[in-house]
Amino acid sequence: MRPHVVAQVAVSVDGVTSGFAVDQARFYALATLWQEDVTLIGADTILAQEQALRSTERRAVRAAGPVLAVVDSRARVREWESLRELGYWSDVLALYADQTPARPLDSVIPELITGYDRVDLAEALELLGSRHHAQVVRVDSSGRLLAVLLELGLVDELALLVHPVVVGSGRRWAPAERYDLRLANAVEFEGGVVWLRYCMS
Template identity: 75%
Template sequence: MRPQVVAQVAVSLDGRTSGFDADLARFYALATLWQEDVTLVGADTILAQEAAVRAAPHPGPRPAAPLLAVVDSRARVREWEGLRQLGHWSDVLALYADQTPARPPDAMIRELVTGYDRVDLAEVLDVLGDRGAKTVRVDSGGTLIAVLLELGLVDEIALLVHPVVVGSGQRWCGLEEVPLRHAGTEVFEGGIVWLRYCVSA
């Protein structure tokens, strides 16, 4: 059975995902409410943090933590072992397609290969569900979330809206219309607003 998919994004008032100082402490505190089994991330999000991953402490995998699954159709991610050792996840899973470039022969990272030239996200979710995952939280930029929405694979959207207008940069979603049903609003100190929506069928 396909797991519930929640897309969580920190955005500016004009819907940008970068160019402002996001309240990451609050963002990840709220993320614990879903008790996700899998954290789904796009390769671009990981690549933007690779230097930080190398410099961070590496206490080792945390058995009770979620699995980190990274969509990496072009095999660009290199810091797999560093990600595994951060202490945020129980393990890492590389999501590849049939046409993903060859990996080093001594690679020790778990792989799931689906789709031809791009990762088949619907199949990924089906496989994760078959392996026992109940909830998948998408912690990524707008590209991955937009694809999941277009495929009808997102059940809930949670936006942590920061009181700043950036004016340029990538928006969290490039789709023209996504029917939503309001599920909750909470206002925090400093004018940060947490908006939750269910995606209408």
């Protein structure tokens, strides 16, 4: 059975995901409310932070934390141990496809292989539910991964942390498709930040 999939995105009023100061503390404090079993993230997001990961303080593995699953069809991520030792997750899991380039022979990173040349996200979610007993998967992405999950109808809940600023230009989180949403909850915080939770209709 496919787990419940929730995506949370920090955006400006005009839907841009960068070019403003994101309230990171509030963003991740709210994210804990879902108590996800798996945090799903794309390789591009990890690669953008790999330099910083190398110098980040190592912590004990968080035994009760979620598993970090990284969609990495081309096997580009290298800092697996650094990710594991950030202290946020109980373990890491590489999501690969059949045609993903060969990994080092001494690699001890757990793998889940689906799809031919790209990770089959629908099958990956099903396997996360059946093999890893995941009931809630939180998508930590505002880019291509989220867009594909939405296109495939694999997102059950969408949360927008809207910041009171109009950026005017930049990458927007919203895909080109139309999606009808049902408002589940709305909360206004100090400073004009609004948290909107939607169920996918």
